[in-house]
Amino acid sequence: MKRVYNFSAGPSMLPEAVLRRAADEMLDYKGCGQSVMEMSHRSGEYEGIICSAENLLREVMEIPCNYKVLFLQGGASSQFAMIPLNLMNKHHKADFVLTGQWATKAWKEAARYGEGNVVASSKDKTFTYIPELDPGTFSKDADYFHICLNNTIYGTVYHELPQTGDVPLVADVSSCILSEPIDVSKFGLLYAGAQKNMGPAGLTVVIVRDDLIGDAMDFTPTMLNYKTHADNGSMFNTPPCYSIYICMLVLDWLKNTVGGLSEMEKINRKKAGLLYDFLDSSRLFRGTVVPKDRSLMNVPFVTGDTALDAKFVSEAAAEGFVNLKGHRTVGGMRASIYNAMPVEGVEKLVAFMKDFERKNA
Numbered sequence: 001m002k003r004v005y006n007f008s009a010g011p012s013m014l015p016e017a018v019l020r021r022a023a024d025e026m027l028d029y030k031g032c033g034q035s036v037m038e039m040s041h042r043s044g045e046y047e048g049i050i051c052s053a054e055n056l057l058r059e060v061m062e063i064p065c066n067y068k069v070l071f072l073q074g075g076a077s078s079q080f081a082m083i084p085l086n087l088m089n090k091h092h093k094a095d096f097v098l099t100g101q102w103a104t105k106a107w108k109e110a111a112r113y114g115e116g117n118v119v120a121s122s123k124d125k126t127f128t129y130i131p132e133l134d135p136g137t138f139s140k141d142a143d144y145f146h147i148c149l150n151n152t153i154y155g156t157v158y159h160e161l162p163q164t165g166d167v168p169l170v171a172d173v174s175s176c177i178l179s180e181p182i183d184v185s186k187f188g189l190l191y192a193g194a195q196k197n198m199g200p201a202g203l204t205v206v207i208v209r210d211d212l213i214g215d216a217m218d219f220t221p222t223m224l225n226y227k228t229h230a231d232n233g234s235m236f237n238t239p240p241c242y243s244i245y246i247c248m249l250v251l252d253w254l255k256n257t258v259g260g261l262s263e264m265e266k267i268n269r270k271k272a273g274l275l276y277d278f279l280d281s282s283r284l285f286r287g288t289v290v291p292k293d294r295s296l297m298n299v300p301f302v303t304g305d306t307a308l309d310a311k312f313v314s315e316a317a318a319e320g321f322v323n324l325k326g327h328r329t330v331g332g333m334r335a336s337i338y339n340a341m342p343v344e345g346v347e348k349l350v351a352f353m354k355d356f357e358r359k360n361a
């Protein structure tokens with residue numbers, strides 16, 4: 001069996017230990033004679049799985065008890081509508097910072113339900129930085145303030161959160177959740193598609209403060225109302241059972257093998273440091289993001305020559321470093337180095353890049 005180092009932005013690598021355990025438990029989950037894929041979501045076994053997943057997430061992220069954890073479907077993209085439907089309920093207005101495609105989509109979708117006010121944007125420089133924010137320019141009467149904390153496509157991350165006062169801060173954390181500790185109490189709502197750093201596609205996690213639930217717009221579809229899912233422990237209807245199970249195994253790995261989010265952060269800093277240090281000293285490659293706003297998770301880089309970029313991507317793939325092609329709107333390369341990417345994968349990638357540089361610079 002040959003496994004590759006997969007640098008995909010998502011769906012992405014899962015820890016090998018998790019895949020092995022899932023394989024072991026595939027035909028017979030803990031002696032119940034069936035796979036998790038086959039069992040009723042109302043069974044005692046499944047009840048145990050979804051409870052463990054929630055409890056592990058609460059423990060690992062230190063989620064305060066006045067927040068609900070919801071296991072939903074529809075991807076992070078459905079949250080672009082669910083958030084305004086549920087939260088834009090007082091002044092029908094929200095503030096947005098445009099730091100890339102996902103942040104822009106969240107803004108455009110919300111603007112269908114109320115006023116979407118753009119506070120700042122980094123579009124002028126292809127989203128290669130996080131704009132400076134002046135709280136004096138924020139709407140005092142916004143129902144929420146939306147940011148995309150880690151910008152998967154462009155490789156930027158906020159190192160400082162906007163000071164929004166009493167306005168709930170809402171963040172898309174799809175590509176940085178579980179990568180380092182985060183103070184949940186600073187947010188009204190956090191959301192993430194699971195397929196970057198939590199598990200397989202099909203599961204979307206929403207962490208929402210209790211007081212923001214229960215005041216959705218009248219025409220909100222039942223399935224898009226947070227209250228529906230909060231009142232039913234994410235079991236109003238069939239949840240994405242198997243994805244939640246794998247997410248539970250990932251959280252168990254994070255807690256018991258890695259040792260929690262502080263340890264995970266150290267490993268992620270080491271991996272990103274290896275790559276950025278090389279990019280900063282390279283004669284051929286360079287990172288595209290301003291150094292102060294660099295992401296730990298997504299690292300875009302270029303040679304400056306599109307033909308050479310393509311050659312790099314194809315030669316890398318032949319050596320088992322796959323999915324290094326940059327996003328179609330950015331070009332060049334992007335290495336997504338989520339939690340499951342081992343340090344060794346990044347060390348070997350850097351060695352390969354050095355070799356490519358020697359032959360091509």
Ligand SMILES: *Cc1c(COP(=O)(O)O)cnc(C)c1O
Nearest residue numbers: 075076077102152172174175193
């Ligand atoms: C991948 C991604 C999305 C889209 O997620 P889906 O689950 O495919 O809807 C949204 N926001 C960010 C930051 C992402 O990385």
